[in-house]
Amino acid sequence: MKNTELEAKVKQAFSHAAPDVLDCVLRRCENQKGNVMIMKEAKKKSRKWVKQVAAVAAMAAIVFAGTMGAGIYRTNYAVASTVSLDVNPSIEITANEKERVLSVKPLNEEGQTVIGDMDFKGSDLEVAVNALIGSMLRNGYLNELSNSVLISVDNDDPAKGDALKEKLMEEVRVILQTDTFDGAVLSQTITSDTQLQSLADRYGITAGKAQLIQQIVEKNPLYTFDELVPLSINELNLLCESAQTSLEHVASVGTASDKNYIGADKAKEAALSHAGKAESAVTEMEVKLDYENGMMVYEVEFKADGYEYEYEINAVTGAVVTFDTELDDDTIGQSQSGSQISGSVSADTFIGEEKAREIALSHAGVQEGTIRDYKVDIDEEDGRYVYEIEFESGNLECEYEIDAVSGEIVTYDREVDDDWEAEHHSDTHHSSQNSGSAATGTFIGEEKAREIALTHAGVQEGAIREYEIELDEEDGRYVYEIEFESQDRDYEYEIDAVTGDIIKAEH
Amino acid sequence: MILCMTSAREEKTTSESAMLDECLKQIAEKDTDALSRLYLRTKDSVFGFALSILKNVHDAEDVLQECYLNVYSAASGYDSYGKPLAWILTITRNLCYRKLREHEKMSTIPQEDWERYLEEKEGITSEDKLVLHTCMNCLTEDERQIVVLHAVSGFKHREIAQLLSMRISTVLSKYNRALKKMRNNLERGVLQK
Numbered sequence: 001m002k003n004t005e006l007e008a009k010v011k012q013a014f015s016h017a018a019p020d021v022l023d024c025v026l027r028r029c030e031n032q033k034g035n036v037m038i039m040k041e042a043k044k045k046s047r048k049w050v051k052q053v054a055a056v057a058a059m060a061a062i063v064f065a066g067t068m069g070a071g072i073y074r075t076n077y078a079v080a081s082t083v084s085l086d087v088n089p090s091i092e093i094t095a096n097e098k099e100r101v102l103s104v105k106p107l108n109e110e111g112q113t114v115i116g117d118m119d120f121k122g123s124d125l126e127v128a129v130n131a132l133i134g135s136m137l138r139n140g141y142l143n144e145l146s147n148s149v150l151i152s153v154d155n156d157d158p159a160k161g162d163a164l165k166e167k168l169m170e171e172v173r174v175i176l177q178t179d180t181f182d183g184a185v186l187s188q189t190i191t192s193d194t195q196l197q198s199l200a201d202r203y204g205i206t207a208g209k210a211q212l213i214q215q216i217v218e219k220n221p222l223y224t225f226d227e228l229v230p231l232s233i234n235e236l237n238l239l240c241e242s243a244q245t246s247l248e249h250v251a252s253v254g255t256a257s258d259k260n261y262i263g264a265d266k267a268k269e270a271a272l273s274h275a276g277k278a279e280s281a282v283t284e285m286e287v288k289l290d291y292e293n294g295m296m297v298y299e300v301e302f303k304a305d306g307y308e309y310e311y312e313i314n315a316v317t318g319a320v321v322t323f324d325t326e327l328d329d330d331t332i333g334q335s336q337s338g339s340q341i342s343g344s345v346s347a348d349t350f351i352g353e354e355k356a357r358e359i360a361l362s363h364a365g366v367q368e369g370t371i372r373d374y375k376v377d378i379d380e381e382d383g384r385y386v387y388e389i390e391f392e393s394g395n396l397e398c399e400y401e402i403d404a405v406s407g408e409i410v411t412y413d414r415e416v417d418d419d420w421e422a423e424h425h426s427d428t429h430h431s432s433q434n435s436g437s438a439a440t441g442t443f444i445g446e447e448k449a450r451e452i453a454l455t456h457a458g459v460q461e462g463a464i465r466e467y468e469i470e471l472d473e474e475d476g477r478y479v480y481e482i483e484f485e486s487q488d489r490d491y492e493y494e495i496d497a498v499t500g501d502i503i504k505a506e507h
Numbered sequence: 508m509i510l511c512m513t514s515a516r517e518e519k520t521t522s523e524s525a526m527l528d529e530c531l532k533q534i535a536e537k538d539t540d541a542l543s544r545l546y547l548r549t550k551d552s553v554f555g556f557a558l559s560i561l562k563n564v565h566d567a568e569d570v571l572q573e574c575y576l577n578v579y580s581a582a583s584g585y586d587s588y589g590k591p592l593a594w595i596l597t598i599t600r601n602l603c604y605r606k607l608r609e610h611e612k613m614s615t616i617p618q619e620d621w622e623r624y625l626e627e628k629e630g631i632t633s634e635d636k637l638v639l640h641t642c643m644n645c646l647t648e649d650e651r652q653i654v655v656l657h658a659v660s661g662f663k664h665r666e667i668a669q670l671l672s673m674r675i676s677t678v679l680s681k682y683n684r685a686l687k688k689m690r691n692n693l694e695r696g697v698l699q700k
Contacts, residue, residue: 001690001693006686006690007658010654011658011659013636013642014558014659015551016630016632016635017624017625018550018554019554020550021550021572022546024572026539028572029575
């Protein structure tokens with residue numbers, strides 16, 4: 001391939017890849033024209049593009065002032081109101097004093113889809129809003145699952161802005177009374193100061209949405225501005241409703257749709273069934289829709305049998321995301337144990353923390369008195385409850401998972417501290433300091449066991465898949481259980497953890 | 508007009524530069540038709556250059572828009588007749604660096620989204636994809652900018668050296684290395700198919 005050929009290919013590839021933004025550019029240029037006059041006449045407010053055009057402002061102003069009367073120009077071309085519509089698509093409309101549209105600008109891809117090839121320049125503002133909402137319906141951005149619209153009006157004259165807001169809110173409310181669902185409309189007037197505008201610019205959202213999020217964050221400081229930005233207006237509306245916070249500057253009609261979610265009742269059921277409680281047996285039930293770690297969740301809280309239960313249920317799937325059980329402070333006196341988790345979920349059927357500890361220690365062969373850094377936690381894994389136990393003893397680090405109902409050891413892992421291992425390899429056979437470490441110190445190690453199995457199977461290190469190794473105790477001796485696949489065959493080995501003998505080999 | 512013709516003679520692509528110069532003069536008078544003409548002749552260069560710096564289509568598209576807005580507002584101050592494209596691409600580069608600084612300030616690392624973008628973009632051939640892929644993934648940032656400026660914008664090595672503030676020998680050696688890399692990669696890519 002010659003250089004010239006290659007260059008031609010590069011040129012063509014970039015040419016094909018380049019998007020077309022001419023329409024957008026031209027519209028924004030029109031905006032600049034309009035803005036130039038505002039600056040010259042009244043220095044009303046600092047908008048983001050003012051700085052950019054400052055250099056040419058004066059010159060352009062002269063050109064325009066020369067061609068037409070400044071007053072006429074102002075009425076026709078100057079931006080009197082900025083109206084933004086947010087659903088998930090976000091669109092910003094500027095209009096002149098006569099409420100004729102000067103520009104319509106999408107702030108995201110969805111907004112572009114909604115606008116399509118419609119040209120609103122010069123049309124009546126209400127007509128434009130009507131058409132845009134209609135397009136959102138047609139394009140499926142507004143439906144029974146997501147029915148909320150935010151209308152934000154920015155006008156220097158608060159009375160005018162308010163009147164316009166009321167008018168548009170009513171207009172949109174009527175359009176959204178469809179056969180299948182009723183819409184919910186949030187509306188606000190905004191005063192776009194530079195701080196708000198720069199916030200909006202930074203996130204590429206409308207000043208309206210920025211103001212809404214700001215208010216929600218102010219009400220609930222657990223949310224961050226960042227994490228709320230990607231949410232749709234419907235989701236934000238739901239959060240407001242759920243927290244029963246009415247935002248001072250936002251008027252709201254209709255109810256946000258929660259049909260995308262399982263609903264408070266289902267969430268309650270999911271939590272109760274997980275806890276093994278009947279609804280009649282619990283008190284102080286509270287359910288709240290919330291947004292945590294990028295996920296819409298129902299927070300379910302209730303009390304039963306002296307414990308406080310707290311659940312987070314995935315609002316879409318109904319899965320239990322987290323749960324927490326604590327002894328209820330109010331009833332602490334009546335309870336037998338001070339431990340936070342001893343009586344966890346359906347505590348009556350569990351073996352209890354003490355018993356689990358006993359099982360782990362006896363399995364590890366360590367004395368109660370020798371252990372350090374003991375930790376126990378209860379967790380649910382694959383639908384079964386386990387006690388997760390961690391402790392250290394001598395040079396051993398042990399981790400156990402013990403079935404909370406049967407007391408069976410689900411998994412365990414015991415690691416020997418590296419320093420000790422080095423000592424061991426240099427063949428200064430174990431001193432007696434590890435009184436309770438059973439035979440662990442003499443294990444051949446997972447690497448060696450793997451080597452033995454692979455050599456026996458006659459397969460290459462690189463040719464195996466799904467490799468698993470587990471240390472297990474069988475009939476009083478420790479074995480490495482190894483499983484892997486190679487060339488569509490399953491291999492299973494049991495290797496004596498001390499001698500390295502192959503106890504079992506199955507192909 | 509005379510001034511424009513004489514200085515433009517020095518460039519081989521005289522007619523193209525002259526045409527762009529003429530456009531810029533009209534844009535200075537707020538002629539949006541002239542802006543459209545200028546846009547159509549230069550957008551591939553602006554976008555290509557922006558993408559080669561930013562590696563993010565979303566940002567490159569922003570810069571593409573901002574660039575022509577800047578051209579529109581600043582055309583009256585344009586005085587480097589004969590080198591209109593270099594002027595436009597300098598604006599482009601400044602905007603790109605502003606973008607990068609913004610990301611730095613907010614410590615956001617924009618995703619490289621161009622591969623997904625290409626999947627959805629109409630009119631892209633599989634060869635285009637392969638070429639872009641090679642260009643974006645196998646070249647260093649310098650190499651990529653040089654290749655794009657030469658191949659897409661038709662810049663001479665001397666002009667590239669000026670725009671990127673590099674020595675011409677550096678530009679030449681980087682360019683040759685880049686093309687070699689791309690050729691190897693493309694041939695391997697074709698073989699794989």
